[in-house]
Amino acid sequence: MQSLGxxxxxGVPKARTPTVMCAGSRWFRAPVGGLFRSYRAIGDAVDAGTVLGAISDPFGEVEQEVICDEAGIVIGRSNMPVVYEGEALFHVASTPRGEAAADGVTAQMDAAPLFDEDEIL
Structure with a gap:
């Protein structure tokens, strides 16, 4: 791949932490439609009962929370501010190591990119 640019x-940087094995994953969906605010970022560890975000009506008078019902790591998240009922909002991977696994995920996300600015130009 180096010869093709x-x-x-x-080369490709080595992994900084061991691989995190996940038993499965699940999408948490919008219980109602409205304006979505996220409280968690990709790579955050979550436990059962953690509030992932909230959906409110346009005036902010009625609010419905999106609550996680299993422990894991947030591996995907919607960035759209307007959601409809049933839309996928958070993708959570189930893992037994919780917080320790999330530290490994964030370390990998902070790793050096494949290209330097000089290589792109």
Missing amino acids: MVGQK
């Missing part, structure tokens, strides 16, 4: 001369 797809990877820099330094």
